Amino acid sequence: MVRSGGSSSKQMFPDLSDEKLVEMAVSGTPDAFGEIVKRWDRKIFALCFGMLGREDEARDAAQEAFIAAYRALPNFRGEAKVSSWLHRIAVNQCLTTRRRNRTRSEDHLDEETNEEERTFVASDHYSPSHTAERGERMSVVRQAVTSLPVDLRQVVVMKEFEEMTFQEISETLEIPLSTVKSRLYTALKQLKSKLEGVSVEVV
Amino acid sequence: MKKFVKCESPGQFLAYLYGELNGAALNAFEDHLSDCTTCIDEFAEIADLRYSVYEWRKVEFDPLETPVFSIEAIETPPSWSEQFQAWFGQHTQWLSAASAFGAVVIVLTIGILFYSAGDTADLAAVDDPSLPAVIVTPERASGTPVGGLIEDEAEEAKPSASAFDERRNLQQPKTSARKTPSRQPASPAVTVSFRSVPRLNEFEDIQDDGLRLADMFDDIGSSE
Missing domain, CATH: 1.10.10.10 (Winged helix-like DNA-binding domain superfamily/Winged helix DNA-binding domain)
Incomplete structure (x- = not known):
C-alpha cells in the first residue's frame, strides 16, 4: 500500500524530478510514488472536479486515478511527461465515471471502491x-x-x-x-x- | 493558442468545464479529450485555475452567512401633532389646563354665536311686513354738533334740516308704498332718532336748495 501524506507534508524527495520518482517507484523504492501523489493530488483533484463538477465524485475519481497510475507504473515508458500521463489517467477515469453515472444510479457508485486503496489520496486534508x-x-x-x-x-x-x-x-x-x-x-x-x-x- | 485551432476551442473547454456542453457536442468533446494529450494538459491547467478560484470562494465566502436584508423605515421627524401629543403626554397638568381653557373658549364661542343669532333675527324681523315702517328722521334741532360739525355750522344747517325733513316726509309715503305695497297705510310710523344711525358722510346735513327734477314731478303728482 502506498500512503500519501498530502500535498502539504514536507517533501521527502524535494530535488528529484517526477520522472526520476517514477523510476524509483518502479524499482521498488518506498514512498517514491507517495511523493508523486503529494505533488499532484491537488491538480488531479482539480481536473476531476472540473470534469465531474462534484467534490465527492472528484475525490473518488482522483483516488481511483492514482490507484490506476500505481498499477500502470510498470507500463510507463517515459515518452511523455509524468503530469501528462497522470492527466490522461485521470481524464479517462472521469470519463468512465461520467458514463457510469449516465447509466447507473449514484447510489451504486461507491460500492466498487476498495476501502484500503482510499488511503492514496491525501488523508490529512484538514491537518x-x-x-x-x-x-x-x-x-x-x-x-x-x-x-x-x-x-x-x-x-x-x-x-x-x-x-x-x-x-x-x-x-x-x-x-x-x-x-x-x-x-x-x-x-x-x-x-x-x-x-x-x-x-x-x-x- | 495554435493547439486550439487544431483541437478544441477555449469556448468548448470552458463550456465543458462548467457543465454547459450538451448532446452531440458533449460526446464529440469527450471523444477528442480522451485521445488528445495536448487538450488534456490544457484542460487540466484550466481546471486547476478554476478550482483555485472555486476553492477561494468556498473557503472564504461560503462560510459567511447570507446577510438578511431588511429595509428599515426611514425615521422621519415627528409631525407637529405627534410632538404636541408627546409633550402633553409628559405634562398632564398642562393637558388639564389646556382642556379647561378649551372648554371656556368653546362656551364663550357658543354664547357669542347665540347672541349674534339673536341680533340677526331682529334684523330679519325688520322686513316683516306686519311691523311698522321705520322712518329715519335727522334730528338736527338739538343744536348738538353732528359728525364733527362745529356749532356755527350746525346752526346754519338748521333750516336746511327742516327743509330736508319736509322733503323726506313728502316722499316717505310713496317710498313706503313702493317697498311694502301690502302694508296698511294706517300703520303707525315709528320715528327713529337720526343721530342713532351711523353716518357715512355729512353731505345730507348741508343745505341743498337746488331744484330737483324728482321734486318737480312729486309736486306735479301731488297737485294732480
Whole structure:
C-alpha cells in the first residue's frame, strides 16, 4: 500500500524530478510514488472536479486515478511527461465515471471502491499544515483575482460566485456569448501568470 | 493558442468545464479529450485555475452567512401633532389646563354665536311686513354738533334740516308704498332718532336748495 501524506507534508524527495520518482517507484523504492501523489493530488483533484463538477465524485475519481497510475507504473515508458500521463489517467477515469453515472444510479457508485486503496489520496486534508497552506494559497488567489481588470474580474465573479451560465452573463452584460467565454479564458490565463509569480511555500 | 485551432476551442473547454456542453457536442468533446494529450494538459491547467478560484470562494465566502436584508423605515421627524401629543403626554397638568381653557373658549364661542343669532333675527324681523315702517328722521334741532360739525355750522344747517325733513316726509309715503305695497297705510310710523344711525358722510346735513327734477314731478303728482 502506498500512503500519501498530502500535498502539504514536507517533501521527502524535494530535488528529484517526477520522472526520476517514477523510476524509483518502479524499482521498488518506498514512498517514491507517495511523493508523486503529494505533488499532484491537488491538480488531479482539480481536473476531476472540473470534469465531474462534484467534490465527492472528484475525490473518488482522483483516488481511483492514482490507484490506476500505481498499477500502470510498470507500463510507463517515459515518452511523455509524468503530469501528462497522470492527466490522461485521470481524464479517462472521469470519463468512465461520467458514463457510469449516465447509466447507473449514484447510489451504486461507491460500492466498487476498495476501502484500503482510499488511503492514496491525501488523508490529512484538514491537518494544520494543510490548513495553513490553503490559507496562504487563498491569499494569493485573492490578490490575483482582485488585480484582474474589471471586465475580466466581472466575468469571473459572475461565473464562479454568482454561478450564472454563459448565456445569462451574456444577456446581463449585453455582450456576445463568445466574448464572455473569451474574457473568462483570458482571466484564467492571467490568473495563471499571477499565481506562478508567487510561490506558495509552507514548511 | 495554435493547439486550439487544431483541437478544441477555449469556448468548448470552458463550456465543458462548467457543465454547459450538451448532446452531440458533449460526446464529440469527450471523444477528442480522451485521445488528445495536448487538450488534456490544457484542460487540466484550466481546471486547476478554476478550482483555485472555486476553492477561494468556498473557503472564504461560503462560510459567511447570507446577510438578511431588511429595509428599515426611514425615521422621519415627528409631525407637529405627534410632538404636541408627546409633550402633553409628559405634562398632564398642562393637558388639564389646556382642556379647561378649551372648554371656556368653546362656551364663550357658543354664547357669542347665540347672541349674534339673536341680533340677526331682529334684523330679519325688520322686513316683516306686519311691523311698522321705520322712518329715519335727522334730528338736527338739538343744536348738538353732528359728525364733527362745529356749532356755527350746525346752526346754519338748521333750516336746511327742516327743509330736508319736509322733503323726506313728502316722499316717505310713496317710498313706503313702493317697498311694502301690502302694508296698511294706517300703520303707525315709528320715528327713529337720526343721530342713532351711523353716518357715512355729512353731505345730507348741508343745505341743498337746488331744484330737483324728482321734486318737480312729486309736486306735479301731488297737485294732480
